[in-house]
Amino acid sequence: MKRLILGLFLLVFLPLSANEKIVALTFDDGPWLKQTEKILKILDKYKVKATFFVLGCQVKRYPEILRKIVKQGSEIGNHTYYHPDLTKLKNKQIKKEVLETEKLIKKIVGDSVKLTYFRPPYLSINKRVEKVLNSLGYKVIMQTIDSNDWYYARKKDGSKLIVKRVLRLIDKSNKDKEIIVFHDGGGNRKATIQALPIIIKELQKRGYKIVSLKEILKN
Numbered sequence: 160m161k162r163l164i165l166g167l168f169l170l171v172f173l174p175l176s177a178n179e180k181i182v183a184l185t186f187d188d189g190p191w192l193k194q195t196e197k198i199l200k201i202l203d204k205y206k207v208k209a210t211f212f213v214l215g216c217q218v219k220r221y222p223e224i225l226r227k228i229v230k231q232g233s234e235i236g237n238h239t240y241y242h243p244d245l246t247k248l249k250n251k252q253i254k255k256e257v258l259e260t261e262k263l264i265k266k267i268v269g270d271s272v273k274l275t276y277f278r279p280p281y282l283s284i285n286k287r288v289e290k291v292l293n294s295l296g297y298k299v300i301m302q303t304i305d306s307n308d309w310y311y312a313r314k315k316d317g318s319k320l321i322v323k324r325v326l327r328l329i330d331k332s333n334k335d336k337e338i339i340v341f342h343d344g345g346g347n348r349k350a351t352i353q354a355l356p357i358i359i360k361e362l363q364k365r366g367y368k369i370v371s372l373k374e375i376l377k378n
């Protein structure tokens with residue numbers, strides 16, 4: 160009988176575990192003084208890693224914070240130098256935005272840090288821009304869940320609104336793989352920082368494993 164129960168247990172639960180729900184956390188527009196470091200501390204506390212889509216102009220300002228991201232074990236992605244809408248730029252200008260950022264990042268953290276992920280500013284992209292990015296060796300990473308944290312940052316109870324939105328969208332989407340976009344830079348991100356631990360705990364409660372982009376993109 161015991162063996163039968165064990166057999167049934169394996170039959171029911173093994174396929175489920177093979178279909179594990181995974182989620183990647185991403186942060187745009189940094190590095191940003193204090194805010195990025197606070198986020199890194201939260202990630203450390205919950206033993207998770209994220210991907211930071213950094214801007215060249217911010218990296219230039221805060222190279223030390225970029226080093227801290229790498230030290231924490233999170234990944235770095237390219238988010239251009241000055242945050243332009245790439246669909247409005249010529250190919251040559253797009254390349255300049257991307258390659259200058261790449262050069263600067265590599266100068267600070269070394270060649271060993273792989274730069275393969277790119278997120279377009281304003282999430283604005285078209286086929287032409289994507290082709291240019293691919294020709295530079297980048298994979299465009301969009302989002303499945305947009306936290307809208309930059310918008311809620313100005314609202315009273317902004318952190319609660321961010322938590323509510325992310326969890327509502329996650330429940331509604333009900334996919335096995337999600338990529339959530341937040342912002343560590345671009346303005347005051349107090350609401351994002353307050354929302355983050357609650358979101359991490361709730362995602363884990365819902366059975367999501369927080370993983371790197373590499374793992375999300377594997378299959």
Ligand SMILES: [Zn+2]
Pocket residue numbers: 187188238242279280281
């Ligand atoms: Zn951005």
